[in-house]
Amino acid sequence: MRALLQRVSEAAVRVDGAVIGQTGPGLMILICAMQGDTETEATKLAAKIAKLRIFTDDAGKMNLNVTQAGNAALVVSQFTLAADTKRGNRPGFSHAAPPADxxxxxxAFADALRGHGLNVETGQFGADMKVSLINDGPVTIWLDTAE
Structure with a gap:
């Protein structure tokens, strides 16, 4: 699985103009399942993200994870994280998992994050979503379970 994490002051996702998910301070997580991924990858990635120390403590150092900082997460599916741009000018997405998977x-990833004590809201799989956010820092981190 691939994830792009952004530490945010706030984030929201809209479908047809209506807010369907949002968070205040916390994480905006764009997530993509790849061909061959299983619940094991989803669970491991959620655990890694829940423990990742990217929030500042009282001394201004990145020493706190999202739960310790008292924050939440907005998780949005984004198959374009599977983009293959090696050939030509049009990205290919054949490495993304089939839609049902x-x-x-x-x-499963969102549920695994909840299992770590996070308040998690989500987008709508397969919908035309409009995502807005205020990146805090900015702090943006790429994670891939295949690496």
Whole structure:
């Protein structure tokens, strides 16, 4: 699985103009299931993200994880993280998991984060979503379970 984390002051996702998920301070997580991924990757990635110390402590150092900082997460499925741009000018997405697997693993990932005590809101799988956020820092981190 691939994830792009952004530490945010706030983030929201809209479908047809209506807010369907949002967070205040915390993480905006764009997530993509890849061909061959299983619940194991979803669970491991959620654990890694829940423990990642990217929030500042009282001394201004990045020493706190999202839970310790008292923050939440907005998780949005984004198959374009699977983009293959090695050939030509149009990205290919054949490395992304099929839609049924992608949705199942996206939901498993969100549930695994909840299992670590996070308040998690989500987007809508397969919808045309509009995402807005205020990046804090900015802090943006790329994670891939294949690496």
């Amino acid at each position: 992608g949705e199942r693993l996206y939901l």
